Amino acid sequence: MITLEVRRRELLTPGFASVTLGGPAVGDLTVAGNDQAVRLFFPREGQTRLRMPTLSNEAWIAQLMLVPKSARPWVRNLTIRRSRPEDEEIDIEFALHGDSPMSSWVRRAEPGDPAGIFDMGTMYRLPEHAEGQLLVGDESALPALLSILDSTPPSLPTEVYLEVADAADIRPLKTPAGVRIHWFSRDDADMRPGTLALEAVRRASLPSGRFFTWVAGESRLATTLRRHLVNDRGVPKQDISFFGYWRLGRSTPG
Numbered sequence: 001m002i003t004l005e006v007r008r009r010e011l012l013t014p015g016f017a018s019v020t021l022g023g024p025a026v027g028d029l030t031v032a033g034n035d036q037a038v039r040l041f042f043p044r045e046g047q048t049r050l051r052m053p054t055l056s057n058e059a060w061i062a063q064l065m066l067v068p069k070s071a072r073p074w075v076r077n078l079t080i081r082r083s084r085p086e087d088e089e090i091d092i093e094f095a096l097h098g099d100s101p102m103s104s105w106v107r108r109a110e111p112g113d114p115a116g117i118f119d120m121g122t123m124y125r126l127p128e129h130a131e132g133q134l135l136v137g138d139e140s141a142l143p144a145l146l147s148i149l150d151s152t153p154p155s156l157p158t159e160v161y162l163e164v165a166d167a168a169d170i171r172p173l174k175t176p177a178g179v180r181i182h183w184f185s186r187d188d189a190d191m192r193p194g195t196l197a198l199e200a201v202r203r204a205s206l207p208s209g210r211f212f213t214w215v216a217g218e219s220r221l222a223t224t225l226r227r228h229l230v231n232d233r234g235v236p237k238q239d240i241s242f243f244g245y246w247r248l249g250r251s252t253p254g
């Protein structure tokens with residue numbers, strides 16, 4: 001459990017903001033890149049201080065839930081987008097949506113505000129036998145996907161299917177030579193997030209040879225894509241990593 005403070009906040013596109021957290025405790029964090037996730041603790045509206053759990057084993061969740069709501073921080077899963085150890089800083093990028101606890105905190109976060117993190121480590125593991133990769137995500141997975149691309153070898157053919165809420169959230173990206181990015185935006189269409197990326201992969205010709213798949217986002221995107229790859233495309237289960245980052249209509253507990 002480490003406590004940091006907000007250093008800066010920057011609106012990247014209308015639907016994305018980056019918050020830079022910093023402090024000497026960044027030195028206690030081993031940043032490995034890729035989809036390295038953290039539990040981010042931040043104060044509820046009106047709270048002036050951050051009461052972090054003190055336990056670092058799994059019991060921290062029970063410890064947190066015993067704290068009355070008036071004193072308990074929010075906790076949400078996020079990805080470390082990048083780090084600058086020399087400046088004792090990390091950046092986290094947030095897909096803003098409505099007035100959720102996370103989006104509201106990002107909008108009100110000011111330099112000096114406290115925020116805490118608990119490192120959850122990385123899940124992305126490119127198998128040695130992979131001759132290519134398929135990366136698929138919605139806006140919640142964009143930060144992780146971009147970090148994975150930061151360390152993708154230029155020689156690895158990579159097809160990326162990225163869905164965001166709005167065309168204004170599509171960013172120009174500098175990517176390694178072998179990477180092809182397919183962007184999709186829902187643009188107010190009444191559809192479940194992840195639908196466009198899922199349908200596009202269903203229609204796509206997949207990378208040739210044995211390839212690795214990493215998919216994350218709204219839970220139906222992750223589970224349906226995996227089922228499609230395994231059942232309809234004959235992809236070995238062990239070549240797919242899939243993660244439900246959030247569930248439509250369900251708030252994160254905590």
Ligand SMILES: Cc1cc2nc3c(=O)[nH]c(=O)nc-3n(C[C@H](O)[C@H](O)[C@H](O)COP(=O)(O)OP(=O)(O)OC[C@H]3O[C@@H](n4cnc5c(N)ncnc54)[C@H](O)[C@@H]3O)c2cc1C
Nearest residue numbers: 037077078079094095100101102245247248249250251252
């Ligand atoms: C390992 C991991 C890494 C993650 N990394 C990031 C990250 O770097 N950046 C990021 O923005 N998110 C990331 N997420 C997703 C993020 O944790 C969830 O979106 C979380 O629900 C946001 O909390 P909230 O307070 O906004 O909404 P909640 O209180 O959890 O939910 C409120 C409502 O908003 C809906 N909702 C939740 N997320 C979204 C969304 N993205 N778009 C539209 N509706 C939504 C819920 O279905 C619910 O109806 C990650 C999740 C995991 C598991």
